[in-house]
Amino acid sequence: MTVIDKIDTDIFAKRESEVRSYSRGWPTVFDTAKGSWMRGEDGREYLDFFAGAGTLNYGHNNPVFKQALLDYIERDGVTHALDMGTVAKRAFLESIDRNLLEPRGLDYKVMFPGPTGTNAVEAALKLARKVTGRESVVSFTNAFHGMTLGSLSVTGNSMKRNGAGIPLVHATPMPFDNYFGGVAEDFQWFSRVLDDSGSGLNKPAAVIVETVQGEGGINVARPEWLRALSELCAERDILLIVDDVQMGCGRTGQFFSFEAAGITPDIVTLSKSIGGYGLPLALTMFKSELDVWTPGEHNGTFRGNNPAFVTATAALDNYWADDAFEKETLRKGTLVREGLDTIADSYPGVSTRGRGLVQALAFEQAENASQVCAAAFESGLLLETSGPESEVVKLLPPLTTTDDEFRQGLSIIAESVAKVMA
Template identity: 60%
Template sequence: MQNDLKVFDQHESEVRSYVRGFPTVFHKAKGHKIWDLDGKEYIDFFAGAGALNYGHNDEKMKQKLIDYITEDGITHSLDKATKAKGEFLEKFHEVILKPRNLDYKVMFPGPTGTNTVESALKLARKVTGRTNVVSFTNGFHGMTIGALAVTGNAFKRKGAGMPLTNTVTMPFDNFLDNTSSDLEYIERFLDNNGSGVDTPAAFILETVQGEGGLNAARMEWLKGIEKICRDRGILLIVDDVQAGVGRTGTFFSFEPAGIKPDIVCLSKSIGGYGSPLALTLIAPKYDTFAPGEHNGTFRGNNHAFVTATEALNYWTDDALEKSVQEKSKKITSFLEDLLKKFPELKGSLRGRGFMQGISSEIEGLADEIAGKCFENGLIMETAGPDDEVFKLFPPITIDDEGLEKGLSIIEKSVTQVLEAKELVTS
């Protein structure tokens, strides 16, 4: 096959998107690097939109998967008991939940992030007998109808082609520019008999809004939201599909806030290798689905169980966690310096951990910078309701050399774009 996009233009649906931003045919990948059919090397600051936190083709995960396939291990099992699933459940409990004093039953709702969100919403409504769910401005939770109803993006919501109901949108942290007023606003709507807002079944939120523009909630706001829920018998759902599995510096993104959600949604990097897998973590008292009341054909992806179990070895000590936290400081420092060096960006720092970026007031600028990065050998996407944020999403296992090279490409690209727009001179 040639490095030619004609076959995709001719046969693939118009809905395709990433191929338009990264117009080449990719073939090989390793760690934080990816190559196209012409052999051009790219540094990957996209990481499968957070599905490849451990990078591409991790050697140990690859070998475990090869061994499992070679011995004719079960691939598809629905929710039958298998050796691979049992080993994952045991290790996840011992390595992740137990050390964090978290008690959850694990549900396998299907292979994707939107599957785990749908199951969480469905369970919250079943448990409470209420229909409404509170979501937050700029939140993103998936593209199926239930998940889309709690998503803020107008373009994505419009794609539903029907009214999206049984949800109420409230301001995310700092949407009203003040933590205490944000919380008071929410409480007033919940408690005032004239507000028109019934007590909801659940709140659903991301601690860092990935697609919504890398808006990072402050810890005091998260604690305040948890208290609002506890005081009123409302379930708290944390969607950790993109921000979880180490991307913010701890395995779960909510750990620094000291909160304990009733339901946690995980997908993307929980499979370790990029294989589809999703978990819905449920506080035991809410584990009330009857057998088969929620199911799915592909909720037993044993290949993903194998790689997910091996990936948990990264968390048997704090080495990776400390590495992510230290490198996160480098990313923050780089972006702060970039803003000082280029006030022409009219930008502000967003996010935390390994999901940071710069939001620019200049229409289309973030997209131009991402495009120039691609030309210069780095893959990076944009985020936000108007694609106003260029978004750094490297694998959390990237080494210092790779990180620094990627950051230098970003600075070079920013310089080139601003010079071309005659906003700065060389």
């Protein structure tokens, strides 16, 4: 008998916490992955329109990033260095300057707060309060910003908020764009309570917003709404934080999701695909005049992930030295949207939404969305749901997915919707 035979074959159920989630909807054991595909240990292949919840914008095991990482490890490059200066960090910061900041005229300082998106958000909230001396932060309905306490306080989902176990304070929700379905102008309420001394709203330190709410149901803010929000913040000396953890790194087309609106946030958070290869990395970027930190005032043991610096540099240098990748992403986004429109037009109660290569099918009958995802899995396609009632089928495919792969995936979605709606 081999060692593996002695191991409980259902070790996940035996030893892993009940908190696990994705493995419940995709009951297989994955072994290898490449490009837009994952393969189970049984040899079955799955087209991946999930991409690590937006962490694998450049696909699984991107060969350019993998080679850079292997070369770095082979030469005994530094793996862990807290926030010490390293060759890998220097190359990454130079790449950010060269490929992102200078071409866009952005004068941002870069902070490494810890390796996850919620770390970046926590640092942003702390910095905004330190700069302004104010406590309150305005967030938006259906927002999602992370699972630690500060991030949860500006998150809308009640199930996730309830998990905190304590009151989540110093945050006030406001209606996101089109929250009232066009019946009322969203900013009428926001601007009114800011200016009304009897409203009970303390002047906030910051407003935090996603330009496209991913977990909230692929709610896309209009450029004019984002511009109005930016102007509102500037007029009232309130810092604007854009959470680009999921929608940054080209997901909506341009590298930063706020570029299409022509705004310059005071603070920007990045994680997920900024590491390129799926390695943990997060950044909090902010205007230089906001850099009021004292040394070590905010830190973390894993804030200097050097292997991730290597793959992140490879991603920026290979995909963002010009606008070719951006244009391809927008073209592919149109291809996917047209395919989804065709599906939605065939059924009542089904609609589309999205921007770039974050696209979705929304179902009036919420349970249909999870049923479509289950049917798609059986046909070899990975999809997840989002939205307050899990009523949205969300597509977050790698941006490197080919046209043929998109057509294959859309065909599976069409068959899955037909099966469910029948």
